[in-house]
Amino acid sequence: MARIQILELPEGAGDDRPPFILVVDQYQPQRYVLGPCDEQPQTVNPFEGLANQVGARAVLVFEETIDIPANEVPVDPDGYPVRLHVEGDFDQFREQVKAEIAKAQADLRGGLK
Template sequence: MGESIAVEDHCEHHWQYNKPAHASASVRICAFCRTIDGQELMRTLDKYAHEQIAKLKQEPAPMARIQILELPTISLGDDAYETPFAVIVDQCSSVPDVNGVLNVSWERFAKNVGARALMVTPDTVEIPANEVPVNPGFEQFREQVQQEIAKAQADMMNSLKRGRP
């Protein structure tokens, strides 16, 4: 241990940038004595902290809505029928890119549930068959549920900002 201190005291630093595979920033390290440039490290950490705080302050993206659209029934013969369906993901902030390539996870999901088709869009798609008739007293209940959801989301964001689960 004494030898490494002596080397560090007499080292003419040869600075190199080192970026670990999992890191988003690099740090200056002497190639000879392995001394870390403390000022550079603090600037990097400060920048990273500001980026993380900015992410927390951003409004959360609205949750995508998943709907099922039944397609015309198909006769398989011998009194067997199949009702194919399409998965509609609307109000989605992550949509196909310019080449039309869908998010792989949505494609996998649609395939796993047996959907014949998949539609992902940021727009709202209303499917009349999916609408549920609402009795007149239900609107008050609906508003109460929405208020509770908004309160839970606000509590969650506050907890994240404070760094507590």
């Protein structure tokens, strides 16, 4: 049975939501008889137009198994998912915000003169 995975892509400056690629693996193509007049079964692409419908950048389809390392969930010795809590270091961020505020205030003062 086919599997569906999502490969997240780096976000660009103009992206309003994170870009991704839909990856389908273990897919077995099927042939369909579309009507009583069809002499030969035809291969239909069920993924045609799917990227536009779901908002993906692309849809990649493979017959083989494809493992995306980013989708692997680390587990502890008991088999439970490992959860990490990451706290950001906001010292540098605060300094950047202060510098931007000071620049905006200086620009405003310069514009009022």
